Amino acid sequence: MRKPRVRVKLKSKRGAVKRFKLTASGKVKRHKALKRHILTKKSPGRKRALRKSTLVAATEVAQVRLMILA
Numbered sequence: 560m561r562k563p564r565v566r567v568k569l570k571s572k573r574g575a576v577k578r579f580k581l582t583a584s585g586k587v588k589r590h591k592a593l594k595r596h597i598l599t600k601k602s603p604g605r606k607r608a609l610r611k612s613t614l615v616a617a618t619e620v621a622q623v624r625l626m627i628l629a
Contacts, residue, residue, distance in 0.1 A: 569629035570625040570629065571626065571628065571629050572626040572627070572629075575623065575626035575627055576626075576627055578590070579615065579623055579626075579627055581627070582614075584615050586615075586620075587614065587615040587620050587623050587624065587627075588590055588612050588613070588614060588615070589612060589613060589614070589615050590612050590613075591608075591609045591610075591611065591612070591613055592609075593605065594610070607622060
């Protein structure tokens with residue numbers, strides 16, 4: 560008699576875990592891009608807005624959740 564097959568646990572993508580966070584209500588939060596270099600030509604208001612975090616687009620939430628929680 561054979562042993563029952565055990566399903567292998569999926570590993571989470573470590574890069575995704577570092578980039579995305581889940582909010583208390585279950586939404587996925589991310590940081591804005593384009594704030595690393597070439598900052599001299601960007602206006603102060605634009606740079607200030609890039610500091611804040613935002614939510615992941617609704618079309619990509621399922622993919623990101625799978626990468627984080629798998």
